[in-house]
Amino acid sequence: MSASVPATDPAVYAEYQAKWSKLPDSAETWLIRAREVSEVLAKDAAQRDQENKSPRAEVALLKHSGLTKLLGPQKYGGGGQPWSVGYKAIREVAKADGSIGMLLGYHLLWSTIANVVGTPEQADRTHQLIISNNYFVGGAVNPRDSDLKITLDGEHLVFNGSKFFNTGGVVSDLTVLEGVVDGTQDHIFALVETRQPGIQFAHNWHNIGLRLTESGGVKIENVRAPWSDALGWDVATKKPRDDTLKIVFPTLLLPTIQLVFSNFYLGIALGALEFASKYTTTATRPWPFGGENKESATDEFYILERYGNFFAHLRATEALADRAGDQLSGLYTQYQTQKSNLTAQERGDVAEWVASVKVVATDVGLRVTSGIFEVTGSRATASKVGLDRFWRDIRVHTLHDPVAYKNRELGRYVLLGEIPEPSWYT
Template identity: 50%
Template sequence: MSRTENPASRWSDQRPPETADEWIKRAREVAGILGEDAVARDRAGLPPHQEVALLKEAGLVTLMGPVEHGGAGQNWITAYRVVREVASGDGSIGQLLGHHYAWAWAMRLVGTPEQIAETEEHYTTNNFFFGGVVNPRDADLLVTDDGDALVFRGKKFFSTGSKVSDLTLLEGAFADTGRHVFAVVPSAHEGIVFGDDWDNLGQRLTESGSVEINDVRVPWSAAAGYVDKQFEQTAYGTLNAPTFQLVFTNFYLGIAQSAMRAGLAYTRGHTRAWPYGGEGKRSGAEEFYVLEGYGDLQSKLWAAETLADAAGVNLAQLLHSERNAVTAEQRGRAAVLIAAAKQRAIEVGLEVANRIYELTGARATANSVGLDIHWRNLRTHSLHDPIAYKRTEVGRYALLGELPAPTAYT
């Protein structure tokens, strides 16, 4: 992706996509642009302002925004596929887009009808991108009731995307009651200070470093779902964690697809046959172990994608339901299926990213080839929450019929 040229201008004379397939094709075009220099941009580690601008120009940011405000009005089934496609070009940008979709939807989960309408019109009309300061493993931001306003303060050691976003979702807890509350604020708020300390093995362009929140005031009217300072929880309102977990699953699969394509391309063009095999093979593509290896990996990847798609259809039915129609049992079953899909995506993705070296050969380890980006990205984010707990959730359901209780990670 050139930093001196705007490749997104290529869509300026085209009609916007209308169908789900057309939007997935648009996402694939974006992935192609991102994939051209993903390794170089990963190594440079610059904030992905131009990458977010590309998502905006392509129309992907308002994919699920209301049609009446200029959005595409697509559903979560399409959104998950779009995340996967974009991640196949650049895992970091796929993650940012997936987080954007989940945070843009957060108001629908718990907000009042007025808050939902206002938020969706605001971000869709302005083509705004969401970031978030929401990390359950850190201490909660402290929220103080100051009469007509709430005041957020504290620090999160991890966040995602806020530095390159227009709007940031803040979540905190009241000191006296422990009740949680979130609100959407401008990312340029003077009270939001970014640590610029994200320096990890992979997903380097997600701007996931620390953030300090210094006395950020929001009116009570912006406290999502609160009416007369009271909040009523529903099963629908607890769908945030499953929504994010399936975002993770899909950008993992996108990274795995990218690793697979990179391995196949290298093998076709560069991998040599083993000269001591005794069968006179002319290229690595004729080697039995190479053919068997790619066949094994591709079969596993297709299976993981099919499971993720099934989980996406199931969850989308709930996300697009009436709020009071979703039951705790439906929510729990969706979480179990997502847990199964996520563990498969991680295991298959890491296997693909690792085994492609065996199928490409020693020269493929050169830094100029850049195959390491796929394993680094998957390994980094797949540690987000222990995969063993996802297996256990599925095991409890299979063995005991128990559904997972809603948590920040389930």
């Protein structure tokens, strides 16, 4: 790390490596672990947001906790949990720190990408590599940019190009690259080592929210990967694997990541309500000019009404997110245990569950994270309080892809019975 790019010190969390040396062994204990991580991050979340340092310490904390292994197979030391548990863990971490919840979510996606687009052998090999080394995985896969160009060199692929956004790459051990073979329309995903001269980070992530996600630009220059790491491709023929069971299943990658987004939005909003509640009960003053003056802010009708309304909408959003997580996990189980292909209708139906969560989590999240200022008071706008970080974090990522298109997609689904065509955002 260059001296010009300050980073947090992993030593500050060294004690947790021993404290959390044993992995949880059930869905319930994994979520307890996620809450413990959240409690640690909450202690200085506002300060770390303001300091805006590269989150090396925070990634080390995720590694110490074992959450980076949550979805991996148990035979290699992973948690063996389904995505439904992974989503809840992301939500818990995001309650305290939206940036770190986002990094965990992207890691869980990229560290298991071979499950979706790779061969069984590649998935097995990738899990062993990531879990045995406790690697953190980032990704340079921004569909809005031009695809990386892939040229062929014997038994190797060579990636070249750049991405305006990547997530977590600077603090990762492995990076997912995606590109198109030169002269074709063939896309290839591959995991490569992050620390190599051909991967050059711009260190230009200076946005208003999600400040600790290292989501800036990256240049890829002559980065090589063996054909054996071309996920889902046949090494001998240098062609995509001919397997009818893979026709629909890889398209689950996009609903999977869209639900990652919604869960850290939801976690941020839940964290905002919890943070604001503590502030209101300890620091907010009642309004003395309302006629029927109250002794405490917690007796104010408008404050009680707002908190109740926010709470009800967040509860409903949680229930919807959990339902969508269960639906998606069910499709993974169906494919991976029964080896039966998914139908386009099954994939489309789950995509619309996910779209529903995206719409609701966006609407409710923005309303709650901005509305809490009305029930905390003017002093809550002080920088030292840090209440603004919740809105800033949600506002930044909800612009990832326009939620208006999710509303339109749902409209076509309910009115016309149309399922969405798989795309980079659906």
